Amino acid sequence: MTDLRRPPHAPASRPRVGRLLILLFPATAAMYALFNGISAVILPAQVEAVDPASKVGNLALLNTLAAVATMVAIPLGGALSDRTRSRFGRRTPWIAGAAVVSAVACILLGLADSLLGLIATTMVLWFAANLYSGAITAILPDRIPDDRRGLAAGVIGMGTPAGVVLGVQIASRMSQLTAYAVIAGVLLVTTVLLLVGAREGSARGLPLPVRERWRLGERLRSFFAAFAARDFRLAFASRFMLFASYYVVSGYLFYTLQDYIGSENVPGGDVAAAVTTMLTLSILVWVVVAGLTGWIADKVDRRKMVVGVSALGVAASMTIPLAMPSWTGMLIYAACLGASIGTYFAVDLAVMSLVLPDADSEGRDLGILQVATGLPQLLAGAVAGALITWFGGYPALFVFGSLCAVASGLLMLGIRSIR
CATH class of the missing domain: 1.20.1250.20 (MFS general substrate transporter like domains)
Incomplete structure (x- = not known):
């Protein structure tokens, strides 16, 4: 059963x-x-x-x-x-x-x-x-x-x-x-x-978790107790690195097209329309892939592997603009990124739900894992600005994004409790 x-x-x-x-x-x-x-x-x-x-x-x-x-x-x-x-x-x-x-x-x-x-x-x-x-x-x-x-x-x-x-x-x-x-x-x-x-x-009549004494240090340790579990730490770090990869690059997409690819090289010279085209293409591929991947991962019972491989797919996608700094290259990048991110989102949440160490605090711990999405978004602007200013311009964004995605995939594959 x-x-x-x-x-x-x-x-x-x-x-x-x-x-x-x-x-x-x-x-x-x-x-x-x-x-x-x-x-x-x-x-x-x-x-x-x-x-x-x-x-x-x-x-x-x-x-x-x-x-x-x-x-x-x-x-x-x-x-x-x-x-x-x-x-x-x-x-x-x-x-x-x-x-x-x-x-x-x-x-x-x-x-x-x-x-x-x-x-x-x-x-x-x-x-x-x-x-x-x-x-x-x-x-x-x-x-x-x-x-x-x-x-x-x-x-x-x-x-x-x-x-x-x-x-x-x-x-x-x-x-x-x-x-x-x-x-x-x-x-x-x-x-x-x-x-x-x-x-x-x-939920009436269900027992509450044992209450801790009200001491700030004890409450903080209790709130972040899930980090004592190795697989939880790996899942958090993997998610953080994947979204660091994504937000650092996507946050400067408009300027990347404008200054790296060149406004004159996008259709009609309209950078805003070019951004919309890339996002639409990426989302269409994302939807198609996400609809299939979750079902397949359940059938083969290899969720961790699917998430890890999708992160490596994000890393590979980010090398495309480096090899093909053109409008065609950016369209190929958008499609490949959409497929990889769609695969990731289709299974990632299932993996996150399976590494939660405490059944009484699953909502809290799943929420902490979601912080690994918001924190990179908060830091992305400063990181991207530093990369562009000090490390060779927009190509540095894709190099950084690719390395972070590789790290994400390897961290995910290190989780032991799920397949």
């Missing part, structure tokens, strides 16, 4: 996995639509409208504060929901509450017309939305059997590019306040469908 790895204090009720995944996909896509539609399109325009002369510095400030909020909120969402006991379950109250706060913060951000207002509302929105992320991601170890984790991770992985496309389309085709309202509405509707259509079992 398949071992479901149910945490000893988890609610016993499990809806059919198919129904849960069908409803989890739009909720995940809505979450990423919020993140990407706002950060990529709406917020930069707002920042420029408030103070055009200082837009670069102000946007960098907002992005830094948002990254800090992200790194605090994701593990906190998991940790708080781990210890919640209600008739609606452990995760549901936090998912519902964070969705409502996020929707309200969206509207307030749409009305903000000063830098202070943008800072305050962005911090609230990013904290609430990432609290939502931490709680909703914990559904995976809670309610998905081991032998379906790859499929579930693939569904969540496809929600990322679907959300990117949805969010950018909403943000670019509607007025500012309307776009915020639609994004908020989509998040609320998809959350209600998930929570009502795939109800979580009651």
Whole structure:
């Protein structure tokens, strides 16, 4: 019989996995639509409208504060929901509450017309939305059997590019306040469908984890206790290196096309349109690959190997612009990167869920692993700037990205507890 790895204090009720995944996909896509539609399109325009002369510095400030909020909120969402006991379950109250706060913060951000207002509302929105992320991601170890984790991770992985496309389309085709309202509405509707259509079992009466004495040092050691497990450390380091690779390169894609490939060498000399073309190609390949890889990884039971090889694929993709510094080379790079990242996202979350050492704190520990995504994003700008300035310009970005991806793959392959 398949071992479901149910945490000893988890609610016993499990809806059919198919129904849960069908409803989890739009909720995940809505979450990423919020993140990407706002950060990529709406917020930069707002920042420029408030103070055009200082837009670069102000946007960098907002992005830094948002990254800090992200790194605090994701593990906190998991940790708080781990210890919640209600008739609606452990995760549901936090998912519902964070969705409502996020929707309200969206509207307030749409009305903000000063830098202070943008800072305050962005911090609230990013904290609430990432609290939502931490709680909703914990559904995976809670309610998905081991032998379906790859499929579930693939569904969540496809929600990322679907959300990117949805969010950018909403943000670019509607007025500012309307776009915020639609994004908020989509998040609320998809959350209600998930929570009502795939109800979580009651958590009332379930025992709470043993409470530690309130000493700051002990609480901190307890919160980061998962790092005592070797495979958890390797998974965290692998994820950190992969996303360091991705964000350092992708964050300067516009300038790479403009200065490294040359504006005159992209179609029509339109760098913005060229970036859109590359992202669209990458996402299309990503969606196709992610839809197949999770299922295949479950069937062959080689999730660790698939994630490790996909990281090495990212490394190989980043050598293409070095060998072919042309528009054609960048298109080949975008397609190969999309395939590799799609493979990674399809299985990575399943691997992360299988290295969690404490069944009572799976939400918290999965959230800590997600910090390995946010921390590289926070550091990427400074690292990329240093590489470009001190190590030979834009080619240094691809060399750095390739080396980080190789390190990620090797770290992943070092995990012993899963195949």
